[in-house]
Each structure stands twice: as structure tokens, then as C-alpha cells.
Amino acid sequence: MVGKNVTREELMEAVRQQLGLSRAESTEMVQQVLEGICATLAAGETMKLSGFGTFTVREKGQRVGRNPKTGVEVPIEPRRVIRFNPSPVLKAHINGNKKKPRSG
Numbered sequence: 001m002v003g004k005n006v007t008r009e010e011l012m013e014a015v016r017q018q019l020g021l022s023r024a025e026s027t028e029m030v031q032q033v034l035e036g037i038c039a040t041l042a043a044g045e046t047m048k049l050s051g052f053g054t055f056t057v058r059e060k061g062q063r064v065g066r067n068p069k070t071g072v073e074v075p076i077e078p079r080r081v082i083r084f085n086p087s088p089v090l091k092a093h094i095n096g097n098k099k100k101p102r103s104g
Helices: 008-019 023-042 088-094
Strands: 047-049 053-060 063-066 073-076 079-086
Antiparallel strands (some): 063 073
């Protein structure tokens, strides 16, 4: 997979080619993984993918923002946001380090 954006179809095709599954099997596998991640995060739970990173849900409170064009204050409603923290293994891979980092 090359590029910045990966579609579900491209992900399913990569799984199919790597594992030798049928299109239906690879589609179902990718769909179940993504649904599981979404359900976990929607429940407000942390999702850790070992060797990749951790997705956490953070609550952001209401605050006052400003319209950059007019300078008028605008209330920003409270919301939940997803935060991603890459694992040391992913960081090492991105930085070209071949060794696995020591676990603490």
C-alpha cells in the first residue's frame, strides 16, 4: 500500500493477498476488526494495538473560541476526541531503527 490514504477496499485487498483468503473472507475480517475498534472507542475505552499504538478517548469540556475572521466569541460545545499514541516499536520503525526498543 503506497500513499497517504488507504481505503477499506485497498486494506481488504492487501489482507487477501498477504493471507491468501477469498475476497469475502478478507472483507469480513477487515470489517470485524474495524467495527471492534470503533465499538471500543465509542464505549469510551482504550484500544491498544500491540506494536502499533494506543487509541484513547478524551473528554474535552466546553470552552470559548473566537471566529478568526470577526473576532466574535463563540461557545465550543463539550465533545469526545480520539488521541493516538504510537508505540515505541512504531516510532523506531519510522525513525529507521532496526532494533526493537527495550521494554521498561
